Amino acid sequence: MVRFALVRISQVIPTFIGITLVAFFLIRLVPGDPIEAMAGERGIDPARHERLLRDFGLDQPLLIQYGRYVSRVLQGDLGRSMVTRETVLSEFATLFPATLELSFCAMLIALVLGLPAGILAAVRRNSLLDHGVMGAALTGYSMPIFWWGLLLILLFSVELDLTPVSGRIGDVFYIEPVTGFLLIDTLLSDEPGAFASALSHLVLPAIVLGTIPLAVIARMTRSAMLEVLGEDYIRTARAKGLPGYRVIWLHALRNAAIPIVTVIGLQVGVLFTGAILTESLFSWPGVGKWLVEAIGRRDYPVLQGGTLLIGAAVMAVNLLVDLAYGMINPRIRHAA
Amino acid sequence: MREFPTSAAFCIAALLTSAPLSAKTLVYCSEGSPENFYPAVNTTGTSFDAGSQIYDRIVDFERGGTKVVPGLAERWDISVDGTVYTFHLRGGVKWQSNRLFKPTRDFNADDILFSIERQWKESHPYFNVTSSNHSYFNDMGMPALLKSLEKVDEATVRITLNHPEAPFLSDLAMEYAGIQSKEYADAMMKAGTPEKIDQEPIGTGPFYLVQYQKDATIRYRAFAEHWAGKAKIDDLIFAITPDAEVRWAKLQKGECQIMPYPNPADLDTMRKNPNVQILEQPGLNVGYLAYNMTKKPFDDVRVRKALNMAINKKAIIDAVYLSTGVAAKNPIPPTMWSYNDDIKDDPFDPAAAKNLLAEAGYPDGFSTDLWAMPVQRPYNPNARRIAELMQADLAKIGVKAEIKSFEWGEYRKRLQDGEHQMGQFGWTGDNGDPDNFLNSLLGCAAAKTGGGNIAKFCYQPFEELVAKAKTVSDQAERTALYRKAQVVFKEQAPWFTIAHAVQLVPVRKEVIDFKPSPFARHTF
Numbered sequence: 001m002v003r004f005a006l007v008r009i010s011q012v013i014p015t016f017i018g019i020t021l022v023a024f025f026l027i028r029l030v031p032g033d034p035i036e037a038m039a040g041e042r043g044i045d046p047a048r049h050e051r052l053l054r055d056f057g058l059d060q061p062l063l064i065q066y067g068r069y070v071s072r073v074l075q076g077d078l079g080r081s082m083v084t085r086e087t088v089l090s091e092f093a094t095l096f097p098a099t100l101e102l103s104f105c106a107m108l109i110a111l112v113l114g115l116p117a118g119i120l121a122a123v124r125r126n127s128l129l130d131h132g133v134m135g136a137a138l139t140g141y142s143m144p145i146f147w148w149g150l151l152l153i154l155l156f157s158v159e160l161d162l163t164p165v166s167g168r169i170g171d172v173f174y175i176e177p178v179t180g181f182l183l184i185d186t187l188l189s190d191e192p193g194a195f196a197s198a199l200s201h202l203v204l205p206a207i208v209l210g211t212i213p214l215a216v217i218a219r220m221t222r223s224a225m226l227e228v229l230g231e232d233y234i235r236t237a238r239a240k241g242l243p244g245y246r247v248i249w250l251h252a253l254r255n256a257a258i259p260i261v262t263v264i265g266l267q268v269g270v271l272f273t274g275a276i277l278t279e280s281l282f283s284w285p286g287v288g289k290w291l292v293e294a295i296g297r298r299d300y301p302v303l304q305g306g307t308l309l310i311g312a313a314v315m316a317v318n319l320l321v322d323l324a325y326g327m328i329n330p331r332i333r334h335a336a
Numbered sequence: 337m338r339e340f341p342t343s344a345a346f347c348i349a350a351l352l353t354s355a356p357l358s359a360k361t362l363v364y365c366s367e368g369s370p371e372n373f374y375p376a377v378n379t380t381g382t383s384f385d386a387g388s389q390i391y392d393r394i395v396d397f398e399r400g401g402t403k404v405v406p407g408l409a410e411r412w413d414i415s416v417d418g419t420v421y422t423f424h425l426r427g428g429v430k431w432q433s434n435r436l437f438k439p440t441r442d443f444n445a446d447d448i449l450f451s452i453e454r455q456w457k458e459s460h461p462y463f464n465v466t467s468s469n470h471s472y473f474n475d476m477g478m479p480a481l482l483k484s485l486e487k488v489d490e491a492t493v494r495i496t497l498n499h500p501e502a503p504f505l506s507d508l509a510m511e512y513a514g515i516q517s518k519e520y521a522d523a524m525m526k527a528g529t530p531e532k533i534d535q536e537p538i539g540t541g542p543f544y545l546v547q548y549q550k551d552a553t554i555r556y557r558a559f560a561e562h563w564a565g566k567a568k569i570d571d572l573i574f575a576i577t578p579d580a581e582v583r584w585a586k587l588q589k590g591e592c593q594i595m596p597y598p599n600p601a602d603l604d605t606m607r608k609n610p611n612v613q614i615l616e617q618p619g620l621n622v623g624y625l626a627y628n629m630t631k632k633p634f635d636d637v638r639v640r641k642a643l644n645m646a647i648n649k650k651a652i653i654d655a656v657y658l659s660t661g662v663a664a665k666n667p668i669p670p671t672m673w674s675y676n677d678d679i680k681d682d683p684f685d686p687a688a689a690k691n692l693l694a695e696a697g698y699p700d701g702f703s704t705d706l707w708a709m710p711v712q713r714p715y716n717p718n719a720r721r722i723a724e725l726m727q728a729d730l731a732k733i734g735v736k737a738e739i740k741s742f743e744w745g746e747y748r749k750r751l752q753d754g755e756h757q758m759g760q761f762g763w764t765g766d767n768g769d770p771d772n773f774l775n776s777l778l779g780c781a782a783a784k785t786g787g788g789n790i791a792k793f794c795y796q797p798f799e800e801l802v803a804k805a806k807t808v809s810d811q812a813e814r815t816a817l818y819r820k821a822q823v824v825f826k827e828q829a830p831w832f833t834i835a836h837a838v839q840l841v842p843v844r845k846e847v848i849d850f851k852p853s854p855f856a857r858h859t860f
Binding site: 052290 | 361372467471474475531535546575576578582588589742743744746749764786788
């Protein structure tokens with residue numbers, strides 16, 4: 001298992017280098033420079049433009065800039081935002097817990113609803129339930145996040161008055177961040193009602209963000225289960241007189257787990273991507289919204305650092321998924 | 337003594353539907369996060385809104401208007417030649433405090449010197465802190481204008497200019513000139529964390545900062561010791577809500593009481609909502625199409641006039657601005673002093689336009705480009721759509737216009753470099769002074785490559801008028817000069833003036849006496 005883990009970890013290094021390259025060069029392909037982007041209608045006189053480019057180190061050839069960037073990254077310095085002048089790392093550390101909390105809850109919804117729905121659809125293949133689940137999954141998968149979110153806000157917040165419109169917690173609550181995870185911080189605080197407020201603010205964005213992963217997980221679970229349920233050993237288990245739930249949970253689901261776990265791992269990337277739109281819509285102070293604004297402002301350090309850190313988070317999750325394969329299926333472990 | 341802007345600002349009769357907020361809490365659904373809390377390096381209205389609750393300036397704009405009124409200086413004297421300004425500072429003005437710093441003295445002349453020199457002198461220890469890009473200080477021409485800055489005594493500051501500059505007081509009322517505490521700056525420098533004064537600010541303003549959570553909320557509390565008395569609201573919360581639809585949903589639900597920048601498509605619904613009223617303020621802005629006068633055929637005034645008559649302005653305003661714009665006939669907005677309402681706009685008359693074009697030697701028209709911004713701007717909601725309407729109108733007199741667009745930064749740069757033949761652009765006023773439009777956008781100095789005069793209009797009779805108006809301090813005399821300048825502008829037609837966008841601020845009915853600012857600022 002240790003060798004398996006080391007092999008997987010070594011494969012992360014070239015990916016990480018790839019991310020630094022993409023993060024650095026892709027944003028520079030977008031026309032316009034950060035100084036011009038800050039200038040507005042008035043523009044900026046060439047001498048001051050030159051000076052600011054020099055101050056930000058943007059007057060150097062690209063390869064030199066990249067070399068300096070990588071060297072700083074290796075020392076743990078991701079630079080400062082060109083707009084706020086705060087360090088990228090501190091801004092990320094402030095905002096990432098919000099994204100993580102939202103993504104975690106979205107994934108929880110996707111798993112709690114998606115897995116049983118997929119299993120039920122597979123077990124009751126071609127039934128009304130199966131068609132219903134698959135129809136709903138297809139609809140969910142095709143739903144534009146922004147539109148879906150607005151619909152939910154109009155229905156649940158404006159019309160039915162059941163949930164808050166946006167934000168992370170009611171304005172009445174003044175919570176000092178301890179962990180950054182508001183559900184935990186509100187529990188740690190003495191403010192009565194703060195936890196309920198934070199939870200109620202989380203409901204709609206988590207549903208919106210969890211919709212696509214839910215649909216994907218339900219469809220993948222159904223398909224993987226269908227494949228396994230047709231295997232001889234399942235028939236044998238049934239013939240031996242094992243109860244249905246044991247056949248499904250212990251024999252079928254365990255063997256269907258590899259593709260399902262793969263999809264769940266991949267959905268983490270989807271969650272971070274989806275968080276960009278969900279956070280913008282629900283005024284959720286996470287890294288998605290931060291990066292979108294940085295694109296508009298050509299805030300290179302934020303874009304580079306943010307992409308790198310999110311990339312690292314996705315890689316870490318995928319690494320865990322890879323390691324989980326090894327635990328779920330010893331053949332993979334031994335093959336490595 | 338002037339009336340304190342927040343004293344009459346709000347009486348919140350009853351707030352919010354379900355949330356148990358204090359009756360004196362106001363929630364403002366702001367559109368974004370500030371860059372930081374140092375207005376001198378900020379360039380966006382969003383950041384200015386966040387900072388202006390905290391800081392005062394030497395002089396200020398009257399609430400809801402552009403008139404300069406006393407701020408931290410209770411009065412001032414101007415020398416006969418208009419180059420020496422002596423400011424007499426208000427006494428007993430208290431500084432706010434925060435977890436990092438407790439002030440030991442009141443506001444005085446040292447704070448004025450610190451705040452200006454920090455932006456002016458590269459050798460100043462705070463010049464590079466947070467950013468050396470003091471945009472507005474440079475853009476308003478301060479480095480070339482200021483000759484000296486002296487502390488006469490604790491309560492008196494003298495500023496000497498290199499030449500008379502009538503808009504100088506207006507320039508000092510802008511947000512970039514917010515006054516910071518020298519004592520706080522010294523303490524933070526000593527502690528090795530100079531940037532803290534811009535991140536955890538203190539000021540002398542009506543509210544102090546309680547908490548800022550990036551992209552979430554900014555919390556302020558009324559400063560009880562404010563020199564003009566405590567504000568009538570206790571707590572002010574900026575709920576950062578970038579999406580206009582969501583801001584509207586929050587306003588409907590009572591989660592906030594004021595929202596800026598509504599989506600024009602929602603205005604009809606908003607007007608029907610019994611809990612909401614829409615406050616209107618003619619914006620200090622202008623959207624226009626500039627003819628590049630250094631390029632043929634736009635060097636001929638007849639061609640420019642012909643095109644002005646060929647474009648249906650009313651159709652553009654009806655189709656694109658909806659109810660959020662008024663037709664522009666002058667380069668300055670109607671709310672600005674010296675606006676010349678006697679001027680008649682060029683009529684929409686395609687037949688006369690065609691005749692004039694023939695007279696200019698283009699009976700069959702000509703081909704040209706027509707640039708359209710790729711982004712929505714405060715003075716122009718949809719430049720592409722406007723360009724299409726213009727293109728159709730111009731085709732009727734034989735002018736074939738090809739619509740061009742670039743990335744926004746690139747667009748502005750190329751336009752200012754004069755690469756276009758016809759280009760849409762616009763302006764939002766900084767300081768309420770006509771010079772800020774007529775000289776900045778149409779003066780000869782701005783007509784050089786890279787300058788803001790994108791028509792490259794440099795016409796001596798006009799130039800003489802605006803140059804003279806800049807140096808005289810008598811407002812009646814300045815008004816007469818600017819009125820004449822507008823007549824010359826209309827005769828020469830360097831622009832097709834499109835519209836002045838109206839600023840709309842939906843507020844809940846419980847909010848009383850909020851006045852939108854002509855600068856599109858939101859101060860409470």
